[in-house]
Amino acid sequence: MDFAYDARTEELRGRLLAFMDEHVYPAEAVAHEQRALLDSPWDTPAVVAELKAEARRQGLWNLFLPDAAYGAGLTNLQYAPLAEITGRSPQLAPTALNCAAPDTGNMELLFQFATEQQKKQWLEPLLAGEIRSAFAMTEPEVASSDATNIETRIERSADGSEYVVTGRKWYISGAMNPDCKVFIVMGKTDPDGDDVRRQQSMILVPRDTPGVEIRRAMQVYGYEDHSHGGHAEVVFDGVRVPAANLVGEEGGGFAIAQARLGPGRIHHCMRLIGMAERAVELMCRRAVARTAFGKPLAQQGVVQNWIADARVTVEQLRLLVLKTAWLMDTAGNRGAHTEIQAIKIATPRAVLGIIDDAVQLYGAGGVSQDYPLAELWAAARTLRLADGPDEVHQRSLARRELKKYV
Incomplete structure (x- = not known):
């Protein structure tokens, strides 16, 4: 491999370093002060919207997504030094560039596996920075490091038109942010299947669906972790969503x-x-x-x-x-x-x-x-x-x- 950064990477690095010096680092103290005055600790400080607008104006937006039709069209090798720079201010810089987890992973997932309708409804607003999202996989009652343990159920309704989601998740990143509008939920559609890696599926659950309960915020070493939109314990109590909300195929979740x-x-x-x-x-x-x-x-x-x-x-x-x-x-x-x-x-x-x-x-x-x-x-x-x-x-x-x- 060539250890030198190519011309495009160097150009973006220069612009991003200037953006960090001129906008992000000065905004760190401002964000802290603004957050202390918010009605809810999960509301977004005004300076974050200003940073996002400036980053978008400068073309420092969606750098993580390699497909040029949706993102910046960068390779992983080109993106690596840019992501490194944003890591110097993890509370602000990734969000400012629309390159923050869990949204980046969710956008990549939707780009690869979502239907055209799902992309229009959820991927496009995420790419525009208009909404945020959460990925609901981890559960408190099982060792979630082994995804085959997941107990949340995604069951097809009798008439086949809906799925019913029932389960309890925690440390669901992004769920406390009021701009979080959709969960990508992992659960079992075939809990008794012979292949334990074909039991799980993924489904899109809008946050405002009846039965979705944000039970509490989960701290991380005493921090609220605002950069990811907080982490939450979430209960899905018989949540009904259209069958068309399934991502990919049944059994494809793992x-x-x-x-x-x-x-x-x-x-x-x-x-x-x-x-x-x-x-x-x-x-x-x-x-x-x-x-x-x-x-x-x-x-x-x-x-x-x-x-x-x-x-x-x-x-x-x-x-x-x-x-x-x-x-x-x-x-x-x-x-x-x-x-x-x-x-x-x-x-x-x-x-x-x-x-x-x-x-x-x-x-x-x-x-x-x-x-x-x-x-x-x-x-x-x-x-x-x-x-x-x-x-x-x-x-x-x-x-x-x-x-x-x-």
Whole structure:
């Protein structure tokens, strides 16, 4: 692979870096102040709409979607350094560019599997940034890291015109945002089927459908996580939707989920590298500005070790993520399966360590609301669970390695 960014990527990087300096970073404090004055903690601060309008005006919009008819037409390799930049301000930048989870994964899912009517009703408003969405898969009563455990039922009505959805989900990202208008729900249409990977299906459930109850907001290490529109516990109590709301075919839910999660995993890792870069920058600024025991922290050996190790780690992670993006472009998601799992294991864990060192360097300030480090730490720690915990990916990756020798 060529390690140099192509001309289009460099041009977009330049524009995006300027956008971050001129608009996003100054808006961080403004968003915090505006959110404190909102009637509901889930309402969107006005500055976010301003950022979205400016990003769209500058053509920094829907960069994640590779199809030029719907998105920017970038490859994964081209998008990687751009997603990394947005990761430096994860609460604002991805949303400003309409590149925030869970909407990105949901838009990719709809683009690949939705009917033309479903695309018109849901994908087009999502691409325009007019609405937001949620992906309802995880459940509190089962080990959802094994998707075959999902207990939510999607049952066909007697006359075949509707599906009835019954179940309880939690940590449903985006569900607390009042702009969230639709859930993509995973449940079982054939719970007794012989093939456990053909029991599940996906269905579109409008948020305002009778029987949909947003029971409570779920915190993440004490944070509300506004960047994703919050996380919610959601109950579907005999929710009836038209049969036409099924995504793909009955029994196709497991395969659709895997198709959605591959790009989602690499996008998280791209942004994590940006989070690490923000932490390194903050470490360096603190180290040269702060004095302890008669000399700047930058002259303390342990601090120098933290910074050096962080730079080495970031460079290693970036190369592995870029290789994975290149493989996804050239060999497809299946051809990059090992690398996708490798980055999902390595990146959150390593970035968490970098941010933790930065917190240590800032002392009490590192765990406070005055700096972004505590929130970055919580986000990185959560990503060791999101889209599959480390151990699930390690198990699968080990099996693939061992198969070569059996």
